[in-house]
Amino acid sequence: MLMSANRPLPDVAFDAAALSRALDWVGMEGIALPVRLSDRGLQAAARVDVGVNLRDPERRGIHMSRLYLQLQQALPQARLDSLELDGLLVGLIESQQGAADRVQLVLHYDHLLERPALVSQNAGWKRYPVQLRSERGPEGSRHWLSLSVEYSSTCPASAALSRELNAESFLAAFGEGDVDTDAVRDWLAGKDGLAATPHAQRSMAEVEVELADGFDHLPVAALADVLEQALGTPVQTAVKREDEQAFARANAQNLMFCEDAARRVGAALSSLPWVRTWQAKVSHLESLHAHDAVARVAGRND
Structure with a gap:
């Protein structure tokens, strides 16, 4: 037990609980x-x-x-x-x-x-x-x-919807039939080649x-x-x-x-x-x- 001026310090932790539980x-x-x-x-x-x-x-x-x-x-x-x-x-x-x-x-x-x-x-x-x-x-x-x-x-849903818009944009730019692959690559690499992003x-x-x-x-x-x-x-x-x-x-x-x-x-x-x-x-x-x-x-x- 701790002492202070030759007196023990109080320790209330050992008192009984007021509400036992x-x-x-x-x-x-x-x-x-x-x-x-x-x-x-x-x-x-x-x-x-x-x-x-x-x-x-x-x-x-x-x-x-x-x-x-x-x-x-x-x-x-x-x-x-x-x-x-x-x-x-x-x-x-x-x-x-x-x-x-x-x-x-x-x-x-x-x-x-x-x-x-x-x-x-x-x-x-x-x-x-x-x-x-x-x-x-x-x-x-x-x-x-x-x-x-x-x-x-x-x-995934947004990606599918974006691919649909990109496909429509491609079709609008090149139509049907034969296309020049170099022209397609340049178009895809440019700002027009990305109509939407997911x-x-x-x-x-x-x-x-x-x-x-x-x-x-x-x-x-x-x-x-x-x-x-x-x-x-x-x-x-x-x-x-x-x-x-x-x-x-x-x-x-x-x-x-x-x-x-x-x-x-x-x-x-x-x-x-x-x-x-x-x-x-x-x-x-x-x-x-x-x-x-x-x-x-x-x-x-x-």
Whole structure:
């Protein structure tokens, strides 16, 4: 017990609760901490939420400072793998000296990945918002990784309507019968050769996967790669003209309604052996409408 001028400091945390009731979660949100991203010492600034249940309905509160101090000591050095996270969760529960048997830890941070340009020899860094949610109770530990990936979506209906206008424009310019291929190429390459363009928009795939037991590292890069390859049109970093042209080709080859994007994401996630359950939301931030087009899908791999 702390002393002040030879007197013990009051501690009302051990007073009886005015309204007796067990609590599902008590803790802190938005703690500022660095997290270790690799064995090379790379770190990221994180916001951390931590809480435990309060089992005794008569007990007024938990040892909140013990949660904070343990995170301050352990998390900056901890590897984000199954073994160390499980050990941290056990320690957080034990810090409550029997007052709790469940804990939830949530890390929010931005993960940077270097991405090459589509054609040129350039590269740039992309930001991927990450959330890692870990829970432990008497039945064991579970871990969920959430990731957001931005991509471009070109509307298939708008593309079809644009092709129709372009075909009509071509017919008006050249009519029927034989045509000079050089003249056609020059016309197509000029401003008259594009009567309409399909609408496209920046889009977002937000996924949450439950990781299988025993993962030895946090698979952020692997998950980002799987999603971007499935969608085919991830937003770019460093872009020269040849990269922009390749991006336009990729959009034409990957016309997508939000339903198409959701099915692509679902097929990709359902093939991952290190994922137990998953859910995804895709949002096409419409350039035609003042509202967004959204689709959701979920599944289980085990």
